[in-house]
Amino acid sequence: MTKENMINENMLSDNLNQTSQIEETSDQPIIYILDTNILLHEPFAFLSFKEHDVVVPMTVLEELDSIKDRRKDVSRDARVAIRALEDTLRDASPEQVLTGVKLPQNDDQHPSGCLAIINDYALEKTAHTLSFNENDNRIINAALHIQEKTPNKKIVLVTKDINMRLKAKGAGLAHVEDYRTDQLIDDIQFLTKGYHQFEGDFWQHINAVDSETEGRNTTHYIAKETIPFTYINEYLLDEGDNFAGKVTGWDDDKVSILDLGRDRLLAKSAWGINAKNIYQGMAMDALLDPTIDLVILTGPAGSGKTLLALATALEQVIERGLYDKIIVTRSTPEIAESIGFLPGTEEEKMAPWLAAITDSLEVLHQQDESMHGSLNYIMDKANIQFKSVNFMRGRSIQNALVLLDECQNLTAAQLKTIITRCGEGTKLVCSGNLAQIDSNYLTAVTSGLTYIVERFKNFPGSATVNLNGVVRSRLASFAEENL
Template sequence: MTEEKITYILDTNILLHEPFAFLSFQEHDVVVPMTVLEELDSIKDRHKDVSRDARVAIRALEDALADATPEEVMAGVSLPNHNDDNVTGRLAIFNDYMLEQTAGKLSFNENDNRIINTAIHIQNINKDRKVVLVTKDINMRLKAKGAGLNFVEDYRTDQLIDDIQFLTKGYHQFSGDFWAHVNDCESETEGRNTTHYIKKDLLPSVYMNEYLLDEGEHFAGKVTGWDEENLAITDISRERLMSKQAWGIHPKNVYQGMAMDALLDPSIDLVILTGPAGCGKTLLALASALELVVERGLYDKVIVTRSTPEIAESIGFLPGTEEEKMAPWLAAITDSLEVLHKQDENMDGSLNYIMDKANIQFKSVNFMRGRSIQNAIVLLDECQNLTASQLKTIITRCGEGTKLVCSGNLAQIDSNYLTALTSGLTYIVERFKDFPGSTTVNLNGVVRSRLASFAEENL
């Protein structure tokens, strides 16, 4: 039995968020109001990152409708179907300027109202079909409901999880003592490393490099492999985690210990650090980068980059070179450098020496496309403001011998088009959790100050 066909009306912000969104509705019909095309046209020439998405959306729509007659465009053109059944959806352009202002309709003075009126009109002439307006604008969803539209939804096709509380934290905490949960275990020791093999039933939804902790504050391990029956867990102990050190910095809690374990491990190519403001993401990443570059000589340089508001906005109006222009946005890094060297007799001299010795380079996300970064540590701060496609651009720049550290706080998203569920940071946490060369750690707990801790909990 095939599912009943639904008609989806797309708002402009859906095509800005995902330019190929109209292809994601499978066998259902998609309607794009004329007002949406006009808004895309006005956005495509702006000097903002969304202008590129507007141009991509316009080209994608043009490709889908290129061979259709005006009558076919209004009636609907069949979209490609990737399912086994032969049921295809249709894409249509609706000329909302044909609608007349009548009692009960919203004013035509605003574009949002035109799109809502289009949805209500289609709902009225298709009484036997479900008609859904899809928009990321919360206020528009409320207005549409108030105007009499039965179904209004957010665009969730790109969401990998339904609730941010289900986002992978990078560790699993057992209640009580870990060994009280284990009935059958085999262990083998090689050098100072001990690996335990336990039944997979104990942790059915396991993923690579997931840390395991217990409430007894004794056991700490990391998942390093599995088969159909058993899990391989490397015993790393809490003492070893808490004794980690990088550039004079020691972990203040076990979460920072897990983060430093991943940051200092050269076999891990991607480290994702999430957590609230003040939990130590930037400081730990920078200290570990200096340790690996200067002390251990495993990498040649440190590249520091982040999105510049608003979402990789142009930095051309600031004076100076690229690095000087980036300085205001990278104050968090220079602040952390000062913390690491505040005990030095001449802090300014130390900072200049380290900047040169570690070959620290400040780069803009805008200029990462097309590069190939070799044998470096890349620190990508404020990842929560990047989309999945922007993060893909940066991650695919990393060549041989490069380690990438992505950090961000999902409670501090500045973008108008992103939420905690659709942020690129959430996307890579879920996509990379089964990749053996990556580790995610949620730094649970604020260590900046008691003031910051109170503010994080109560504001």
Template sequence: MNNENMLSDNSTQTSQINETIDQPIIYILDTNILLHEPFAFLSFKEHDVVVPMTVLEELDSIKDRRKDVSRDARVAIRALEDTLRDASPEQVLAGVKLPQNDDQHPSGSLAIINDYALEKTAHTLSFNENDNRIINAALHIQKKTPNKKIVLVTKDINMRLKAKGAGLAHVEDYRTDQLIDDIQFLTKGYHKFEGDFWQQIQSVDSETEGRNTTHYVSRETVPSTYINEYLLDDSGTFAGKVTGWDDDKLAILDLGRERLLAKNAWGIHPKNIYQGMAMDALLDPTIDLVILTGPAGSGKTLLALASALEQVIERGLYDKIIVTRSTPEIAESIGFLPGTEEEKMAPWLAAITDSLEVLHQQDESMHGSLNYIMDKANIQFKSVNFMRGRSIQNALVLLDECQNLTAAQLKTIITRCGEGTKLVCSGNLAQIDSNYLTAVTSGLTYIVERFKDFPGSATVNLNGVVRSRLASFAEENL
């Protein structure tokens, strides 16, 4: 193609962009946004979305890799194809109207532009890198539509810096799935009162059924509470759990600190009140989802495993224990591991086997005890990668290290849980290994916030390291 034809194509493309992109904001998506959430292009409401051709090429190169991310690439490609299936090439370039969610909120459009066809000027970056071509596309649209707000959306911090340096006015991270702005605001699962709780109560009605006493106090006592939230005070005796409310009254189940600290599961007793609250939730058959957060050494894995053994072997509430976690991509550097799925997963679930050894270290033959318990409790080690499509019935599922999972991956696992299944999710938001996740965008943070109002779930942040004084000092000072 000669230069005149190239310039003609460029001017045609520019005029089409000028004519058709007329919404308040135009969002240009980077590849990692569609890998993070394949349907992200549907999340911008009435605003327009532009996908550069380089993004499609990167998705195409990723879709055949042997990684979890390849599935997200394929889903994103299919979603884009479904949206643009009946559109002509001119319409794709101009922008195809996106599906409308409801009558009150109009939807924007989706366009694909050929960023290779854009002219190179003194102000554009080199076209040798994919990131640069996407930035150049955003700069081009910003120049041709100066009356519109042009936003490049990427999770790549360095790319955001490069775009700013190249002259792009607006660059953002993808925050549609971000429910909180700061991790300090993440729900801890309990509310602590200063002083004595009962000194702050004007009136109370109580009723007792068996061992359980429920108090009804003014709703204003804890105006922003949620179901199954634990309540503590500084008196050292009071501990309760919110079991319901209406416009006037708040129902609090009286647990008592001594009662929580007296909990027992497979010979394990809580070492602090936070472990007591966690064990109460873990042993409660009415709770289908328990989320444990907290620093390394706070007892998340040990408590979950002890409670699982107690309920499967001693109480017979579940038929089996399924232990699963994501396998980090760094595993590829040591090659393929031999053996069955359980044997392949063993290196990644060493925390579970370590906890099993702690629970049976006083036995005469620890090795024999471990083999007996593995068989008696029907403990199965599974990879998150193979959980899709399953339906897990009457099992207790332990999902370890879930801070490295996205919201979509956690949804896949949670929706596998069938009748009679309990799921325990544990993780430490300070130990995220993923390149695309932060503490506020982690799937663990997402489910903590999404499930806090669900009557069948409970969250507990285990505050305090009990592993050793060395671990405790390291957690506080390193």
């Protein structure tokens, strides 16, 4: 069978021209060729390219098939991607699959492109193609073939594999991109820290203010243009060490700021732990606030994320009785996703991956006469449960405080799965360090942690705090700054 039969170039011209006549939003029609890791990263990614056409090489389908039966979390994404492709192409004939099947439209105003499958195994080897011995090369060759046959179209290979992007460029492919639909910022430096620090004294920037006091709480109302880019529950500081407040709301004209005071923030304590700096004070304020359902803690190793989360959790469960239990979970490295090889119950299997939690428990009770006895008593009293993040699907968690550690290694879809498990009366604390990402498919800007920081920054029930400063030890502080 010739390559002309395997991919009908009419798909690459007629269908795209038809789409462009409906609504052409770019100067040049685009055909996107997807790599396997795109569909593993987001199984429905082929629906994200609006009016443009999408091509899935046969090699991608074979890689998905080989992955779907592995005993890893990624196998689920492979199965979901296969089912999604099958649902789209179910009623199409073989000829239609080759020429392109119209993708479902999101709305009447925005037309959709077509989805086609190309048999990259049947393409003829030329002097300009790479060796067919590797799967990546076959996908690149398919993109080169389409680029050669349709010079009037912009052909884009989409992959999260950096080395594959380099190979494709070296082979002569004009356009190679990362998948950025779930990337909300271009650089991690633009990620909101959860607080804004003013130069000098805060009140020097304010021309007029209305204040009202209720009990110990004072709320200031200032002109919105004074701090136009603020977010709900964002903390406000100044360099003069005089003012600390939190944005509680706004309208077209004014912003309401709850005056917290630096001294009050620095005096925050829970379960014997006191704030060591203003950043920990802000974090403890958010963690102890019963009106906040989601607290996101970011920052370097040793900044106190896990210790503060655990101390405030014990305070709220045992002392205040706000929650019935503490559920501790975290992402596990891919090599350890199958915890069945470890002995014991689920909690015992998870213990090696949650050593940071047990270390923090020991710190909180190191002065006790019998630390081991105290730990057992506290774990029973607070009903602390260690759970695997892989088994969170399908659950409905009620009246619990959930600690999700190391979530920089989770994708946006995985974090959505966990967040949607939280029912009434449940508080979720997500913590992570974007400088310590272990996943092969994630970067600091595409991490699920970055995604939820940006998505939830205007949600009234959430707060974000970047813990700036290492307090673990002077050794850890020096290493963080110099290594």
